[in-house]
Amino acid sequence: MTDLTLYSMPSSGNSYKVRLLLALLGQDYRHVPCETQSAELEQAKAEGHLPLGKLPALHLEDGTVLSESNAILWYLAAGSEWVPGDPLTQAQMLGWMFFEQNRHEPVVAVRASLNSYPHLKDQAVPQVMAELLENGHALLQLMEDHLQGRDWFAGQAPSLADIALYAYTHTAGTRGGFEMDRFPALNAWCARMAALPGYVGLFDHA
Ligand SMILES: N[C@@H](CCC(=O)N[C@@H](CS)C(=O)NCC(=O)O)C(=O)O
Known part of the structure:
Protein backbone atom coordinates (compact mmCIF):
# COMPACT_ATOMS: atom_id res chain seq x y z
CA MET A 1 0.00 0.00 0.00
CA ALA A 78 -5.54 -6.09 7.69
CA GLY A 79 -2.76 -8.10 9.30
CA SER A 80 -1.93 -5.37 11.81
CA GLU A 81 -2.27 -5.16 15.58
CA TRP A 82 -5.47 -3.11 15.06
CA VAL A 83 -7.43 -6.28 14.24
CA PRO A 84 -7.49 -8.87 17.04
CA GLY A 85 -6.28 -12.32 16.04
CA ASP A 86 -9.00 -14.47 17.58
CA PRO A 87 -12.45 -14.70 15.98
CA LEU A 88 -14.38 -13.92 19.16
CA THR A 89 -12.56 -10.65 19.87
CA GLN A 90 -12.73 -9.82 16.17
CA ALA A 91 -16.52 -10.28 16.25
CA GLN A 92 -16.75 -8.11 19.37
CA MET A 93 -14.74 -5.43 17.59
CA LEU A 94 -17.05 -5.60 14.57
CA GLY A 95 -20.08 -5.44 16.85
CA TRP A 96 -18.92 -2.09 18.22
CA MET A 97 -18.15 -0.86 14.70
CA PHE A 98 -21.71 -1.70 13.59
CA PHE A 99 -23.04 -0.06 16.75
CA GLU A 100 -21.05 3.03 15.85
CA GLN A 101 -22.61 3.32 12.40
CA ASN A 102 -26.14 2.18 13.25
CA ARG A 103 -26.73 3.87 16.57
CA HIS A 104 -23.95 6.19 17.73
CA GLU A 105 -23.18 8.18 14.58
CA PRO A 106 -26.84 8.93 13.72
CA VAL A 107 -27.28 10.53 17.13
CA VAL A 108 -23.96 11.77 18.51
CA ALA A 109 -22.53 12.94 15.18
CA VAL A 110 -25.83 14.32 13.93
CA ARG A 111 -26.29 16.50 17.03
CA ALA A 112 -22.74 17.80 16.63
CA SER A 113 -23.41 18.60 12.96
CA LEU A 114 -26.65 20.42 13.71
CA ASN A 115 -24.88 22.32 16.47
CA SER A 116 -21.80 23.32 14.51
CA TYR A 117 -22.53 23.60 10.76
CA PRO A 118 -24.22 26.94 9.92
CA HIS A 119 -26.00 25.48 6.86
CA LEU A 120 -27.82 22.97 9.12
CA LYS A 121 -28.99 25.50 11.71
CA ASP A 122 -32.58 25.41 10.36
CA GLN A 123 -32.82 21.73 11.31
CA ALA A 124 -31.54 22.32 14.85
CA VAL A 125 -34.98 22.92 16.31
CA PRO A 126 -35.34 22.53 20.12
CA GLN A 127 -37.36 19.31 20.03
CA VAL A 128 -34.91 17.54 17.73
CA MET A 129 -31.92 18.75 19.73
CA ALA A 130 -33.51 17.65 23.02
CA GLU A 131 -34.29 14.17 21.66
CA LEU A 132 -30.78 13.77 20.29
CA LEU A 133 -29.36 14.89 23.63
CA GLU A 134 -31.36 12.35 25.59
CA ASN A 135 -30.70 9.52 23.13
CA GLY A 136 -27.02 10.41 22.92
CA HIS A 137 -26.61 10.39 26.68
CA ALA A 138 -28.16 6.91 26.77
CA LEU A 139 -25.73 5.65 24.11
CA LEU A 140 -22.74 7.23 25.84
CA GLN A 141 -23.91 5.59 29.08
CA LEU A 142 -23.89 2.18 27.34
CA MET A 143 -20.29 2.82 26.36
CA GLU A 144 -19.45 4.08 29.85
CA ASP A 145 -20.91 0.89 31.36
CA HIS A 146 -18.97 -1.31 28.96
CA LEU A 147 -15.70 0.38 29.92
CA GLN A 148 -16.09 -0.44 33.62
CA GLY A 149 -13.03 -2.55 34.43
CA ARG A 150 -11.65 -2.51 30.90
CA ASP A 151 -9.37 -0.17 28.94
CA TRP A 152 -10.53 -0.89 25.37
CA PHE A 153 -13.80 -1.79 23.68
CA ALA A 154 -12.83 -5.25 22.38
CA GLY A 155 -10.17 -7.40 24.01
CA GLN A 156 -7.12 -6.26 25.93
CA ALA A 157 -5.64 -3.92 23.33
CA PRO A 158 -6.82 -1.00 21.21
CA SER A 159 -8.56 -2.11 18.01
CA LEU A 160 -10.53 -0.64 15.12
CA ALA A 161 -13.55 -0.49 17.45
CA ASP A 162 -11.76 2.15 19.51
CA ILE A 163 -10.83 4.20 16.45
CA ALA A 164 -14.37 4.04 15.04
CA LEU A 165 -15.98 5.03 18.35
CA TYR A 166 -13.41 7.66 19.24
CA ALA A 167 -14.03 9.72 16.10
CA TYR A 168 -17.30 11.25 17.25
CA THR A 169 -17.08 10.54 20.98
CA HIS A 170 -14.06 12.72 21.66
CA THR A 171 -15.89 15.80 20.37
CA ALA A 172 -19.31 14.86 21.76
CA GLY A 173 -18.97 17.50 24.46
CA THR A 174 -17.33 20.31 22.54
CA ARG A 175 -19.27 19.94 19.29
CA GLY A 176 -22.35 18.00 20.31
CA GLY A 177 -23.11 19.67 23.62
CA PHE A 178 -23.28 16.36 25.49
CA GLU A 179 -22.53 16.41 29.23
CA MET A 180 -19.30 14.47 29.24
CA ASP A 181 -18.69 14.97 32.97
CA ARG A 182 -21.19 12.15 33.43
CA PHE A 183 -18.82 9.69 31.77
CA PRO A 184 -15.46 9.41 33.58
CA ALA A 185 -14.52 6.03 32.06
CA LEU A 186 -15.17 7.39 28.56
CA ASN A 187 -13.06 10.45 29.28
CA ALA A 188 -10.20 8.26 30.57
CA TRP A 189 -10.49 6.10 27.43
CA CYS A 190 -10.33 9.23 25.24
CA ALA A 191 -7.13 10.23 27.06
CA ARG A 192 -5.67 6.74 26.42
CA MET A 193 -6.49 7.11 22.72
CA ALA A 194 -4.85 10.53 22.52
CA ALA A 195 -1.69 9.10 24.14
CA LEU A 196 -1.20 6.38 21.49
CA PRO A 197 2.07 6.68 19.55
CA GLY A 198 1.42 8.35 16.20
CA TYR A 199 -1.91 9.85 17.30
CA VAL A 200 -3.17 12.86 15.34
CA GLY A 201 -6.07 15.10 16.26
CA LEU A 202 -9.14 15.86 14.17
CA PHE A 203 -7.61 18.93 12.54
CA ASP A 204 -3.98 17.71 12.41
CA HIS A 205 -3.79 17.00 8.71
CA ALA A 206 -2.20 18.30 5.55
N1 LIG B 1 -21.44 5.62 6.47
C1 LIG B 1 -20.56 6.50 5.75
C2 LIG B 1 -21.02 7.92 5.97
C3 LIG B 1 -20.32 8.87 5.03
C4 LIG B 1 -20.89 10.28 5.13
O1 LIG B 1 -22.07 10.48 5.43
N2 LIG B 1 -20.04 11.27 4.84
C5 LIG B 1 -20.45 12.64 4.91
C6 LIG B 1 -19.54 13.41 5.87
S1 LIG B 1 -19.63 12.68 7.49
C7 LIG B 1 -20.37 13.27 3.53
O2 LIG B 1 -19.67 12.78 2.67
N3 LIG B 1 -21.05 14.38 3.32
C8 LIG B 1 -20.97 15.14 2.10
C9 LIG B 1 -22.22 15.13 1.31
O3 LIG B 1 -23.16 14.42 1.69
O4 LIG B 1 -22.27 15.85 0.31
C10 LIG B 1 -19.12 6.30 6.23
O5 LIG B 1 -18.94 5.86 7.38
O6 LIG B 1 -18.18 6.53 5.46
Whole structure:
Protein backbone atom coordinates (compact mmCIF):
# COMPACT_ATOMS: atom_id res chain seq x y z
CA MET A 1 0.00 0.00 0.00
CA THR A 2 2.39 2.64 -1.18
CA ASP A 3 0.22 4.90 -3.29
CA LEU A 4 -2.93 5.85 -1.44
CA THR A 5 -5.10 8.91 -2.02
CA LEU A 6 -7.69 9.78 0.59
CA TYR A 7 -10.60 12.08 -0.20
CA SER A 8 -11.72 13.21 3.23
CA MET A 9 -13.73 15.90 4.94
CA PRO A 10 -11.50 17.75 7.44
CA SER A 11 -14.27 18.37 9.98
CA SER A 12 -15.90 14.92 9.76
CA GLY A 13 -15.41 12.10 12.23
CA ASN A 14 -15.99 9.44 9.58
CA SER A 15 -13.10 10.86 7.57
CA TYR A 16 -11.00 11.45 10.69
CA LYS A 17 -11.19 7.74 11.60
CA VAL A 18 -9.27 6.90 8.45
CA ARG A 19 -6.73 9.71 8.88
CA LEU A 20 -6.18 8.58 12.48
CA LEU A 21 -5.57 4.96 11.53
CA LEU A 22 -3.20 5.95 8.72
CA ALA A 23 -1.24 8.04 11.21
CA LEU A 24 -1.17 5.29 13.82
CA LEU A 25 0.06 2.86 11.15
CA GLY A 26 2.69 5.36 9.97
CA GLN A 27 1.28 5.01 6.46
CA ASP A 28 1.91 7.85 3.98
CA TYR A 29 -0.92 9.00 1.73
CA ARG A 30 -2.01 11.86 -0.46
CA HIS A 31 -4.81 13.84 1.11
CA VAL A 32 -7.52 15.59 -0.89
CA PRO A 33 -9.48 17.67 1.63
CA CYS A 34 -13.11 18.29 0.65
CA GLU A 35 -14.88 20.30 3.32
CA THR A 36 -18.67 20.35 3.49
CA GLN A 37 -20.30 22.92 1.18
CA SER A 38 -17.00 23.45 -0.66
CA ALA A 39 -16.15 23.68 -4.35
CA GLU A 40 -13.61 20.87 -3.80
CA LEU A 41 -16.38 18.52 -2.63
CA GLU A 42 -18.56 19.33 -5.63
CA GLN A 43 -15.59 18.82 -7.93
CA ALA A 44 -14.73 15.45 -6.36
CA LYS A 45 -18.32 14.33 -6.87
CA ALA A 46 -18.50 15.68 -10.42
CA GLU A 47 -15.25 13.98 -11.39
CA GLY A 48 -16.44 10.63 -10.01
CA HIS A 49 -13.94 10.36 -7.18
CA LEU A 50 -16.68 9.48 -4.66
CA PRO A 51 -18.53 6.46 -6.07
CA LEU A 52 -21.10 6.46 -3.24
CA GLY A 53 -21.25 10.26 -3.18
CA LYS A 54 -19.77 10.44 0.31
CA LEU A 55 -16.49 10.92 2.12
CA PRO A 56 -14.19 9.29 3.01
CA ALA A 57 -13.15 7.51 -0.18
CA LEU A 58 -9.79 5.78 -0.45
CA HIS A 59 -8.22 5.45 -3.90
CA LEU A 60 -5.77 2.57 -4.21
CA GLU A 61 -2.77 2.40 -6.51
CA ASP A 62 -4.60 0.23 -9.07
CA GLY A 63 -7.56 2.64 -9.29
CA THR A 64 -9.89 0.71 -6.99
CA VAL A 65 -11.92 3.04 -4.78
CA LEU A 66 -13.06 2.01 -1.30
CA SER A 67 -16.01 3.72 0.39
CA GLU A 68 -17.50 3.54 3.92
CA SER A 69 -15.18 4.57 6.71
CA ASN A 70 -15.30 1.34 8.69
CA ALA A 71 -14.70 -0.79 5.59
CA ILE A 72 -11.69 1.39 4.78
CA LEU A 73 -10.40 0.87 8.34
CA TRP A 74 -10.79 -2.89 7.88
CA TYR A 75 -8.82 -2.87 4.63
CA LEU A 76 -6.00 -0.69 5.93
CA ALA A 77 -5.62 -2.60 9.19
CA ALA A 78 -5.54 -6.09 7.69
CA GLY A 79 -2.76 -8.10 9.30
CA SER A 80 -1.93 -5.37 11.81
CA GLU A 81 -2.27 -5.16 15.58
CA TRP A 82 -5.47 -3.11 15.06
CA VAL A 83 -7.43 -6.28 14.24
CA PRO A 84 -7.49 -8.87 17.04
CA GLY A 85 -6.28 -12.32 16.04
CA ASP A 86 -9.00 -14.47 17.58
CA PRO A 87 -12.45 -14.70 15.98
CA LEU A 88 -14.38 -13.92 19.16
CA THR A 89 -12.56 -10.65 19.87
CA GLN A 90 -12.73 -9.82 16.17
CA ALA A 91 -16.52 -10.28 16.25
CA GLN A 92 -16.75 -8.11 19.37
CA MET A 93 -14.74 -5.43 17.59
CA LEU A 94 -17.05 -5.60 14.57
CA GLY A 95 -20.08 -5.44 16.85
CA TRP A 96 -18.92 -2.09 18.22
CA MET A 97 -18.15 -0.86 14.70
CA PHE A 98 -21.71 -1.70 13.59
CA PHE A 99 -23.04 -0.06 16.75
CA GLU A 100 -21.05 3.03 15.85
CA GLN A 101 -22.61 3.32 12.40
CA ASN A 102 -26.14 2.18 13.25
CA ARG A 103 -26.73 3.87 16.57
CA HIS A 104 -23.95 6.19 17.73
CA GLU A 105 -23.18 8.18 14.58
CA PRO A 106 -26.84 8.93 13.72
CA VAL A 107 -27.28 10.53 17.13
CA VAL A 108 -23.96 11.77 18.51
CA ALA A 109 -22.53 12.94 15.18
CA VAL A 110 -25.83 14.32 13.93
CA ARG A 111 -26.29 16.50 17.03
CA ALA A 112 -22.74 17.80 16.63
CA SER A 113 -23.41 18.60 12.96
CA LEU A 114 -26.65 20.42 13.71
CA ASN A 115 -24.88 22.32 16.47
CA SER A 116 -21.80 23.32 14.51
CA TYR A 117 -22.53 23.60 10.76
CA PRO A 118 -24.22 26.94 9.92
CA HIS A 119 -26.00 25.48 6.86
CA LEU A 120 -27.82 22.97 9.12
CA LYS A 121 -28.99 25.50 11.71
CA ASP A 122 -32.58 25.41 10.36
CA GLN A 123 -32.82 21.73 11.31
CA ALA A 124 -31.54 22.32 14.85
CA VAL A 125 -34.98 22.92 16.31
CA PRO A 126 -35.34 22.53 20.12
CA GLN A 127 -37.36 19.31 20.03
CA VAL A 128 -34.91 17.54 17.73
CA MET A 129 -31.92 18.75 19.73
CA ALA A 130 -33.51 17.65 23.02
CA GLU A 131 -34.29 14.17 21.66
CA LEU A 132 -30.78 13.77 20.29
CA LEU A 133 -29.36 14.89 23.63
CA GLU A 134 -31.36 12.35 25.59
CA ASN A 135 -30.70 9.52 23.13
CA GLY A 136 -27.02 10.41 22.92
CA HIS A 137 -26.61 10.39 26.68
CA ALA A 138 -28.16 6.91 26.77
CA LEU A 139 -25.73 5.65 24.11
CA LEU A 140 -22.74 7.23 25.84
CA GLN A 141 -23.91 5.59 29.08
CA LEU A 142 -23.89 2.18 27.34
CA MET A 143 -20.29 2.82 26.36
CA GLU A 144 -19.45 4.08 29.85
CA ASP A 145 -20.91 0.89 31.36
CA HIS A 146 -18.97 -1.31 28.96
CA LEU A 147 -15.70 0.38 29.92
CA GLN A 148 -16.09 -0.44 33.62
CA GLY A 149 -13.03 -2.55 34.43
CA ARG A 150 -11.65 -2.51 30.90
CA ASP A 151 -9.37 -0.17 28.94
CA TRP A 152 -10.53 -0.89 25.37
CA PHE A 153 -13.80 -1.79 23.68
CA ALA A 154 -12.83 -5.25 22.38
CA GLY A 155 -10.17 -7.40 24.01
CA GLN A 156 -7.12 -6.26 25.93
CA ALA A 157 -5.64 -3.92 23.33
CA PRO A 158 -6.82 -1.00 21.21
CA SER A 159 -8.56 -2.11 18.01
CA LEU A 160 -10.53 -0.64 15.12
CA ALA A 161 -13.55 -0.49 17.45
CA ASP A 162 -11.76 2.15 19.51
CA ILE A 163 -10.83 4.20 16.45
CA ALA A 164 -14.37 4.04 15.04
CA LEU A 165 -15.98 5.03 18.35
CA TYR A 166 -13.41 7.66 19.24
CA ALA A 167 -14.03 9.72 16.10
CA TYR A 168 -17.30 11.25 17.25
CA THR A 169 -17.08 10.54 20.98
CA HIS A 170 -14.06 12.72 21.66
CA THR A 171 -15.89 15.80 20.37
CA ALA A 172 -19.31 14.86 21.76
CA GLY A 173 -18.97 17.50 24.46
CA THR A 174 -17.33 20.31 22.54
CA ARG A 175 -19.27 19.94 19.29
CA GLY A 176 -22.35 18.00 20.31
CA GLY A 177 -23.11 19.67 23.62
CA PHE A 178 -23.28 16.36 25.49
CA GLU A 179 -22.53 16.41 29.23
CA MET A 180 -19.30 14.47 29.24
CA ASP A 181 -18.69 14.97 32.97
CA ARG A 182 -21.19 12.15 33.43
CA PHE A 183 -18.82 9.69 31.77
CA PRO A 184 -15.46 9.41 33.58
CA ALA A 185 -14.52 6.03 32.06
CA LEU A 186 -15.17 7.39 28.56
CA ASN A 187 -13.06 10.45 29.28
CA ALA A 188 -10.20 8.26 30.57
CA TRP A 189 -10.49 6.10 27.43
CA CYS A 190 -10.33 9.23 25.24
CA ALA A 191 -7.13 10.23 27.06
CA ARG A 192 -5.67 6.74 26.42
CA MET A 193 -6.49 7.11 22.72
CA ALA A 194 -4.85 10.53 22.52
CA ALA A 195 -1.69 9.10 24.14
CA LEU A 196 -1.20 6.38 21.49
CA PRO A 197 2.07 6.68 19.55
CA GLY A 198 1.42 8.35 16.20
CA TYR A 199 -1.91 9.85 17.30
CA VAL A 200 -3.17 12.86 15.34
CA GLY A 201 -6.07 15.10 16.26
CA LEU A 202 -9.14 15.86 14.17
CA PHE A 203 -7.61 18.93 12.54
CA ASP A 204 -3.98 17.71 12.41
CA HIS A 205 -3.79 17.00 8.71
CA ALA A 206 -2.20 18.30 5.55
N1 LIG B 1 -21.44 5.62 6.47
C1 LIG B 1 -20.56 6.50 5.75
C2 LIG B 1 -21.02 7.92 5.97
C3 LIG B 1 -20.32 8.87 5.03
C4 LIG B 1 -20.89 10.28 5.13
O1 LIG B 1 -22.07 10.48 5.43
N2 LIG B 1 -20.04 11.27 4.84
C5 LIG B 1 -20.45 12.64 4.91
C6 LIG B 1 -19.54 13.41 5.87
S1 LIG B 1 -19.63 12.68 7.49
C7 LIG B 1 -20.37 13.27 3.53
O2 LIG B 1 -19.67 12.78 2.67
N3 LIG B 1 -21.05 14.38 3.32
C8 LIG B 1 -20.97 15.14 2.10
C9 LIG B 1 -22.22 15.13 1.31
O3 LIG B 1 -23.16 14.42 1.69
O4 LIG B 1 -22.27 15.85 0.31
C10 LIG B 1 -19.12 6.30 6.23
O5 LIG B 1 -18.94 5.86 7.38
O6 LIG B 1 -18.18 6.53 5.46
